[in-house]
Amino acid sequence: MLDLLSGRLKGSGPVLFDYAHWAGELRVPVPRLREVVAWLVEHEFLSLEGDVDGIARLWVNPSVALAPWTDPRPIAARYRFPYITTAEGGMGAEQPVIVLPYDAAGWEEFYRANLHMIEDPFCFSSEGCPVHER
Structure with missing residues (x-):
């Protein structure tokens, strides 16, 4: 889904x-x-x-998926979305998913850490990328 x-x-x-x-x-x-x-x-x-x-x-929730060139902070703030991430060790961890309550500073940190992917999303196509062709 x-x-x-x-x-x-x-x-x-x-x-x-x-x-x-x-x-x-x-x-x-x-x-x-x-x-x-x-x-x-x-x-x-x-x-x-x-x-x-x-x-x-x-x-x-922008920690789950984010459209290219989209700032996650307003979306996270609007719905007070928690930050959801996987634990070290992934599915093998005792608690594989970590849910941190909404925190504006945390979303700011997420934004800064992922700015390169937000501003220049990765392409999976060698024949041209519909995301970058816009």
């Missing part, structure tokens, strides 16, 4: 998620997708801003 949403990020805005469309694409019932979104919202991977006629307006 996070991969699907991450691929649809555009700038510093939300992702519009059509439950019926994605239920068909993923071949799962709409209630199951709603459960997954609710879990991700509860654990602060996402923020749900609204759900009208089966289309959710979702904000992705």
Whole structure:
């Protein structure tokens, strides 16, 4: 689900998620997708801003995914997103995911540490990059 949403990020805005469309694409019932979104919202991977006629307006925690050239600080501040990261040792660690409560200074540090990737995102294509061709 996070991969699907991450691929649809555009700038510093939300992702519009059509439950019926994605239920068909993923071949799962709409209630199951709603459960997954609710879990991700509860654990602060996402923020749900609204759900009208089966289309959710979702904000992705910038520590999970960030669109190129997007400053994560306003998004994190708007929803008081925690900083989510993996522990040293990854999935083998006793507690593999670390969730640090929202902290403006922490998000500033994240921004500074990742500024090179925010300002000049990495390309995965040798034939031209749609991100950099904009």
